Amino acid sequence: MQKRDVIIIGAGAAGLMCAISAGSRGKSVTVLDHANKVGKKILMSGGGRCNFTNYYTEPTNFLSENEHFCKSALSRYTQWDFISLVEKHEIPYHEKKLGQLFCDNKAKDIVNMLLDECSDVGADVRTHCSIDKVEKTDKGFLLTSSQGKWQCQSLVIATGALSIPTMGATGFGYDIARQFGLKVLPTRAGLVPFTLTPKLLEDFEGLSGTSADALVSCNGVSFRENILFTHRGLSGPSILQISSYWEPGDAVEINLFPDIDLYQTLKSVQQERPKTHINTVLAETLTKKLADRLTELWFSSYKEKPLAELSNEALQTIATQCQAWQLKPTGTEGYRTAEVTLGGVDTDEVSSKTFEAKKAPGLHFIGEVLDVTGHLGGFNFQWAWASGHACGQEL
Numbered sequence: 308m309q310k311r312d313v314i315i316i317g318a319g320a321a322g323l324m325c326a327i328s329a330g331s332r333g334k335s336v337t338v339l340d341h342a343n344k345v346g347k348k349i350l351m352s353g354g355g356r357c358n359f360t361n362y363y364t365e366p367t368n369f370l371s372e373n374e375h376f377c378k379s380a381l382s383r384y385t386q387w388d389f390i391s392l393v394e395k396h397e398i399p400y401h402e403k404k405l406g407q408l409f410c411d412n413k414a415k416d417i418v419n420m421l422l423d424e425c426s427d428v429g430a431d432v433r434t435h436c437s438i439d440k441v442e443k444t445d446k447g448f449l450l451t452s453s454q455g456k457w458q459c460q461s462l463v464i465a466t467g468a469l470s471i472p473t474m475g476a477t478g479f480g481y482d483i484a485r486q487f488g489l490k491v492l493p494t495r496a497g498l499v500p501f502t503l504t505p506k507l508l509e510d511f512e513g514l515s516g517t518s519a520d521a522l523v524s525c526n527g528v529s530f531r532e533n534i535l536f537t538h539r540g541l542s543g544p545s546i547l548q549i550s551s552y553w554e555p556g557d558a559v560e561i562n563l564f565p566d567i568d569l570y571q572t573l574k575s576v577q578q579e580r581p582k583t584h585i586n587t588v589l590a591e592t593l594t595k596k597l598a599d600r601l602t603e604l605w606f607s608s609y610k611e612k613p614l615a616e617l618s619n620e621a622l623q624t625i626a627t628q629c630q631a632w633q634l635k636p637t638g639t640e641g642y643r644t645a646e647v648t649l650g651g652v653d654t655d656e657v658s659s660k661t662f663e664a665k666k667a668p669g670l671h672f673i674g675e676v677l678d679v680t681g682h683l684g685g686f687n688f689q690w691a692w693a694s695g696h697a698c699g700q701e702l
């Protein structure tokens with residue numbers, strides 16, 4: 308039987324940060340992970356460069372049934388705290404866009420930094436360790452694992468969520484929550500590409516790899532960034548962002564000309580260059596390939612005519628179709644490619660200060676296993692760092 312003050316299950320972003328935080332306060336800490344290496348999602352994140360935080364992190368960048376829950380931890384460990392840690396380790400980084408910070412070199416720099424910090428505070432990190440059983444005892448918790456039995460006063464669940472099962476993602480955290488009588492809110496894939504009907508896929512065939520700057524809206528929320536046509540459907544940052552707000556059956560509205568009033572532009576071109584065709588005007592903003600295809604698909608009855616021959620009503624129809632394109636996805640690519648999982652352990656069950664389960668003293672939940680999900684852009688890691696740090700300070 309091995310005894311520790313704190314055992315953390317899950318050596319991902321939140322678990323490693325929690326180990327550093329608790330270890331720095333003199334607690335004996337062991338982190339157990341079933342995978343063959345630690346921080347696999349950190350390693351694969353940001354195209355291998357890890358978008359580790361965002362300059363503009365605010366509570367409004369997070370989705371949760373309780374929008375206030377994330378505030379306390381985010382204010383106690385901010386993006387500036389994580390940036391200081393990165394700078395202390397002399398890891399070169401840069402802002403890519405919109406406050407998103409990436410490593411100049413490799414995401415491995417972040418994992419190595421976390422492991423160095425764990426080692427400095429004496430936190431022991433073990434891989435290849437599967438947990439068979441978790442029991443509550445009068446001394447805390449008893450764990451039965453592939454590396455023997457462990458006893459601890461505080462148990463922290465940092466096993467993340469369901470996205471990318473091939474990377475070791477499991478529903479373990481939800482099972483433990485249920486075992487201790489905590490409510491788990493329904494989960495679904497977030498930050499995930501949309502799939503389309505066979506008809507739409509056929510319509511867009513050949514556009515794979517084409518992108519456009521667009522304002523995408525659904526359920527009262529909008530994001531302005533690129534959309535990307537793929538051979539499976541639609542992706543790109545603004546699609547990934549809106550997918551977290553999309554429910555099956557919803558349509559998304561796409562404005563392909565977010566900077567202009569397209570009707571007024573068409574009217575001006577009609578006056579100034581009356582012989583111009585519709586695809587030519589669209590191609591002044593969109594790629595020629597996309598402009599030609601949309602003209603073919605949507606405006607076939609107008610495509611042979613110069614603008615001079617089009618009525619105001621026709622110009623209005625063109626503008627509305629391009630600026631309020633209603634698209635109904637058939638679904639999403641699901642957990643297989645999703646960056647995050649929406650839903651999870653109900654935050655009402657957990658203290659926002661200590662992350663301890665109200666019904667199970669000594670048991671804590673941090674990171675993505677909780678019902679807190681960030682937007683795209685480094686916010687999910689900032690939540691993992693902040694919740695891990697805050698919990699570690701209270702163990």
Ligand code: FDA
Nearest residue numbers: 317319320321341352353358466467479674675685687688
């Ligand atoms: P995380 O998933 O990091 O760690 C959980 C750990 O628990 C893993 O090591 C796993 O092996 C272990 N585990 C699971 N089940 C277990 C069990 N039964 N027993 C033992 N161990 C178990 N975010 C961001 O801010 N910027 C970015 O650039 C990206 N990029 C990105 C790319 C891709 C492809 C994905 C899938 C995700 C991202 N994300 C992201 C999201 C980000 O990776 C995610 O939100 C955090 O990793 C969540 O941190 P956690 O520590 O909660 O879980």
